[in-house]
Amino acid sequence: MKKPFIVVALVAGLVIAGLLYWNSRQEDAPSTLILHGNVDIRQVSLAFDGNGRVAQLLAEEGDAVKAGAVLAVLDTRTLALQAAQAQAQIAVQEKNLLRLRNGSRPEEIAQARSRLAAANADTYLANQELLRLQGIASKTAGRGVSVQDLDRAKSSLQVAKARGDEQQKALRLAELGPRAEDIAGAEAQLQVSQAELALLQHQIDLGSLLAPADGVVRSRLLEPGDMATAQRPVFALALTQPKWVRVYVSETDLGRIKPGMGARVTTDSHPEQPIIGKVGYIASVAEFTPKAVQTEELRTNLVYEVRVLVDDGRDVLRLGQPATVELDGGVAP
Known part of the structure; x- marks a missing residue:
């Protein structure tokens, strides 16, 4: 009966000793x-997106800058002149598109009708002249009028009829106004010019180097007059x-x-x-x-x-x- 008791006591003693040792290690x-x-x-190397000559540097080494602050500016005078030229071209195209959309003016239609009336009058006179000459020729058995005069009168009548047809078609075009294809083409050309202006304006905007975040200027690597490229950093910024x-x-x-x-x-x-x-x-x-x-x-x-x-x-x-x-x-x- 004593052996099991001794074994239990030994096991308990070992457990207690282990706990004491573990606690002592934890305390140590x-x-x-x-x-x-x-x-x-983090650091950022700031460079312009395009090429150009540096016009201004607005920060020094050690300056604390805020996000969005302009640090440097490129010379964009050439781009500005191109943008002004594009703006003038857009103004001309807008006026042309407006003219096409409005169609013919009432005065232009009235003018076309007047030209048609004049052409019809010329046709009537040419026809009367030919009839007169043919009547003389029939009464005189062809001796009162020469063949050349009859041919000339016939030609004049044909020319007058052709002019009348031409003026009739011109009146029709004036009444119908510009073709839908012409208006669509003018609109597309205007959109091209507007996109070119937007691209020029974007390039001008890229001429300003902005701080992407709050930071401190660590290095100023270029000076005014230097040529800047996308591969040449202008500033080193520490965020x-x-x-x-x-x-x-x-x-x-x-x-x-x-x-x-x-x-x-x-x-x-x-x-x-x-x-x-x-x-x-x-x-x-x-x-x-x-x-x-x-x-x-x-x-x-x-x-x-x-x-x-x-x-x-x-x-x-x-x-x-x-x-x-x-x-x-x-x-x-």
């Missing part, structure tokens, strides 16, 4: 993970947001952090004014890859990049500045 393990790194921010501290965590501490974990960031310049942040990125691949065949010791030397995002409302952090990161409760979840 630091609750705060301290890491060291450098401040990092004020977002900012983060890039730190590296050893493989043994990797399990103690997780995304979203709260952090405090301090610098040598403001050691008593921590900046609140949080873990935003944990690399899934080691920064430096050891040999293919690893020993237990080599695996513990691996480091992983971690980015701690910070809300630097006072704008005290600078690019590359050393910083200390404290992660509270740096324990694996």
Whole structure:
């Protein structure tokens, strides 16, 4: 009966000893993970979308700029003259299209009718002259009128009839007005000219280099008079947001952090004014890859990049500045 009791007592003793050892390890393990790194921010190389000569630079190195601020301007005088020419051409085409849509004026129709009436009168006179000559010829057995006079009278009548037909068709066209195809063609030509003007205006707008976001000018790479291209940056802009501290965590501490974990960031310049942040990125691949065949010791030397995002409302952090990161409760979840 004593043997089972002894076994139970031994098992209980081992369990208690294990718990005491685990608690002592937990007490010895630091609750705060301290890491060291450098401040990092995004940078933008600003260049014009097209080619041209730099006319003005409106920012200096170190200037704080707001999103949408004009930083540089190209010489766009040639484009402006082309735009003015296109605008004048559009005005002419608009008037022409309006004329086609309105059709013939009443005065033009009245003028066409008058011309038709005159042509009909000429036809009547030519016909009367021919009848008169034919009557004389019939009474005199052809001796009172020459053959040439009769032929000339017949030709005059034919010419008068042709002119009358021409004036009749002209009156018809005036009454119908322009063809639908002519109006559509004028509209299409106007649209082409408007698109050309819009393109010129867009190119003029691209002559102003705008800041894409709030930031600080780090470098001024061109000067007024330089030729700018899409491949030649004019400014290097450091964005004020977002900012983060890039730190590296050893493989043994990797399990103690997780995304979203709260952090405090301090610098040598403001050691008593921590900046609140949080873990935003944990690399899934080691920064430096050891040999293919690893020993237990080599695996513990691996480091992983971690980015701690910070809300630097006072704008005290600078690019590359050393910083200390404290992660509270740096324990694996």
